[in-house]
Amino acid sequence: MSLTAFSSTTWGPIEKSILSALCHDWADKGRILDDLKPSDFFLTETQKLYSYIASEIEAGRPTDPATLSATMTDGVTRNLIIEISGTLPSTPTQIDRHIEKLKELSRVRTITRALEDAKVKLEQGEPSLEIASGLENAMKEVETDSPSACITIAECADKALEGVKAAIERGCLYAGIPSGIHKLDQICGGWQAGQLIGIAARTGEGKTALALQLALHAARFRWNKDTKDWDGKGHPVVLVELEMSAREIGHRAMSHLGGPPMWKMRDGSSMNDFDKANLHEARGRLDDIPFFVDDPPRLRLSELRARARRWRKKIGMELLIVDLLGKVSSDTKEKDRWREVALVSHGLKALAKELGIPVMAVCQLNRDSVGDGEAGLHHLRESGDIEQDLDVAILLTKREDESRKLKIAKNRNGFLGSLDLAFDGDHQSFKEIQREAK
Incomplete structure (x- = not known):
């Protein structure tokens, strides 16, 4: 699969739905900002728009479509903002599904890009160990991008107790x-x-x-x-x-x-x-x-x-x-x-x-x-x-x-x-x- 195989019919509606939620009066905008990064979006234009909206929200400034049209000038067309403003806001459950789907597509792109890059380097005769290292780093990036589970302070204490008990049993x-x-x-x-x-x-x-x-x-x-x-x-x-x-x-x-x-x-x-x-x-x-x-x-x-x-x-x-x-x-x-x-x-x-x-x-x-x-x-x-x-x-x-x-x-x-x-x-x-x- 090449990067060009990703159809806009797959990621387009998802990205627009998420951006629409950020542009309208959606309650849990922090949920989106915490889980997604600009590179999770497919197009450079949507990456720039998401990054700009995120910075405006963090600064406490409005991000409604009219304000964005007046202030957003770097690499984003008015047509995209108009499209997003016309997209109906999704429910919280739908947004959760969209976030997970977008992150999955992002991980697939990372793997695909790494494989394509490795293929080119192999054809150019670059050292196999360097290519393998690049692939391994890409896989690690995918692994670390998956949701991490935080634990309670009580569980932290249990982990500490395990170490104390092991030290006592060890007698060292x-x-x-x-x-x-x-x-x-x-x-x-x-x-x-x-x-x-x-x-x-x-x-x-x-x-x-x-x-x-x-x-x-x-x-x-x-x-x-x-x-x-x-x-x-x-x-x-x-x-x-x-x-x-x-x-x-x-x-x-x-x-x-x-x-x-x-x-x-x-x-x-x-x-x-x-x-x-x-x-x-x-x-x-x-x-x-x-x-x-x-x-x-x-x-x-x-x-x-x-x-x-x-x-x-x-x-x-x-x-x-x-x-x-x-x-x-x-x-x-x-x-x-x-x-x-x-x-x-x-x-x-x-x-x-x-x-x-x-x-x-x-x-x-x-x-x-x-x-x-x-x-x-x-x-x-x-x-x-x-x-x-x-x-x-x-x-x-x-x-x-x-x-x-x-x-x-x-x-x-x-x-x-x-x-x-x-x-x-x-x-x-x-x-x-x-x-x-x-």
């Missing part, structure tokens, strides 16, 4: 996925479903090393409520790595888990028998853990969303880590870089809520944060709305003695605080320094 101090850093888990309670967590630091201060350490711990350990211990298979984790190659991640992972220092693996001639044995053991520790790495050269937000949905379905992904947020591009070319970064951060937060998992984004701090002063959230590079989107913000700062200060600068559902970490650069690992958290 942390409700979320553990970080492996005790004080960090005490403050944050583990990584929670629907959270967007940011890890930010200056260049070369260990943000990727910390993200990898958190990923490895999550993938290796899961709380067993029967044994009351950290055992069994860990949480499925996906690391989207836009800074380094899979080979580099492999080096870091083995070194972190007891393998030789990074520099020895890069220069194999320096390894002795002891190093080789450690390397073999470290490699063995990576067997059968649900940790996956995707290292594309570039990635758009829509592609990331499509991949994340597939990972959630296929491998049961429970934690997504994106390194580096600034390397993900938005789907629309924005004039201002900060706006593009804001669109990406909005998208990652929405993705965390949609999939019901924590999403962790590694972020870069601005160069003007370099110095003796402590870094703050305002130092996030091209920050856009990252600070507002983050549920948990972790800032990593290097000290003169090579130790790191880890500061929880934002925690939407918990406490703020800081702790000290020792950094082993040879093995790209952090260890908590046993001091009182500030």
